[in-house]
Amino acid sequence: RELEAGLERAVERDEFELWYQPQVDLRTGRAVGLEALLRWRHPERGIVGPGEFIPCAEANGLIVPVGDHVLSRATEQIRQWRGTPLGRIPMAVNLSGVQFHQADFIDHLQAHISGGRGQLKLEITESVLMTDLGGAARRLGELREMGVPLSVDDFGTGYSSLAYLRRFPVDELKLDRSFVSELGHSEEADAIVEAVVALGHTLGIRVLAEGVETESQARRLARLGCDAGQGFLWARPMPASDLEAWFAEER
Ligand code: G
Ligand code: G
Ligand code: MN
Ligand code: NA
Numbered sequence: 001r002e003l004e005a006g007l008e009r010a011v012e013r014d015e016f017e018l019w020y021q022p023q024v025d026l027r028t029g030r031a032v033g034l035e036a037l038l039r040w041r042h043p044e045r046g047i048v049g050p051g052e053f054i055p056c057a058e059a060n061g062l063i064v065p066v067g068d069h070v071l072s073r074a075t076e077q078i079r080q081w082r083g084t085p086l087g088r089i090p091m092a093v094n095l096s097g098v099q100f101h102q103a104d105f106i107d108h109l110q111a112h113i114s115g116g117r118g119q120l121k122l123e124i125t126e127s128v129l130m131t132d133l134g135g136a137a138r139r140l141g142e143l144r145e146m147g148v149p150l151s152v153d154d155f156g157t158g159y160s161s162l163a164y165l166r167r168f169p170v171d172e173l174k175l176d177r178s179f180v181s182e183l184g185h186s187e188e189a190d191a192i193v194e195a196v197v198a199l200g201h202t203l204g205i206r207v208l209a210e211g212v213e214t215e216s217q218a219r220r221l222a223r224l225g226c227d228a229g230q231g232f233l234w235a236r237p238m239p240a241s242d243l244e245a246w247f248a249e250e251r
Contacts, residue, residue, distance in 0.1 A: 019237040023230040026222040034091045036074045037237045067099040071112045078118040092121040097128035121149040126158030144169040177211020197225040
């Protein structure tokens with residue numbers, strides 16, 4: 001209840017920030033994407049991560065205004081970076097299931113990208129896609145028509161049926177970090193990564209590995225055919241100004 005009241009106030013006072021984590025091409029080592037990650041700058045507790053407040057916001061419906069705010073800030077940032085080196089890098093925004101399935105989601109999205117979608121991509125978890133296959137397929141079709149690419153987050157942890165990937169127009173699979181952390185510890189981990197890569201590439205879908213923390217994981221993922229990686233090995237999520245500095249150095 002305290003969290004809930006705090007969240008309402010946070011929406012009113014705009015206590016949210018977007019932080020950004022780079023995604024790296026495993027062959028060239030260059031940044032090829034960004035993921036926008038929501039942070040709440042709490043007046044007493046400091047920076048609070050989404051794991052602590054998204055579930056509450058989803059339960060009480062506040063996720064809809066919060067999610068809309070995220071889209072507004074992300075598209076604003078994309079416009080600000082236009083014409084700079086970061087302007088060439090696609091930016092992924094996470095959607096909650098509630099937001100994704102909202103009747104007027106497409107109208108809201110359209111309003112935010114009326115000046116062009118720029119580098120915007122969207123991420124939705126595999127389990128959200130699997131809970132309403134028909135609804136999800138329609139929604140993904142609408143996004144495809146708008147030219148907005150879609151990544152499947154936490155891939156491998158939902159109840160995926162391989163059949164659905166053929167029906168769903170998705171652009172990227174984000175291999176869940178639980179598989180990455182198993183690399184080097186179990187034989188099956190390599191086989192799972194290889195299988196996901198084979199599946200993705202057969203269907204023309206890129207595969208990005210999440211939670212890459214070591215050079216040895218990155219090398220192994222590259223060898224197994226993964227296209228890209230994201231993780232503490234390269235950078236933690238950081239505020240926009242830090243990312244600008246990181247990116248200037250990276251080049
Ligand atoms: O940044 P961090 O690792 O704390 O994020 C935890 C989880 O919160 C991630 O799984 C991520 O998908 C989710 N998340 C981060 N930002 C957003 C957001 O803007 N909207 C939604 N719905 N989820 C987010
Ligand atoms: O949306 P998604 O579940 O992919 O959110 C990414 C989350 O993973 C963010 O909260 C981010 O802080 C976290 N994360 C990013 N890189 C790493 C990593 O290398 N290791 C771990 N443990 N978490 C990471
Ligand atoms: Mn994500
Ligand atoms: Na994830």
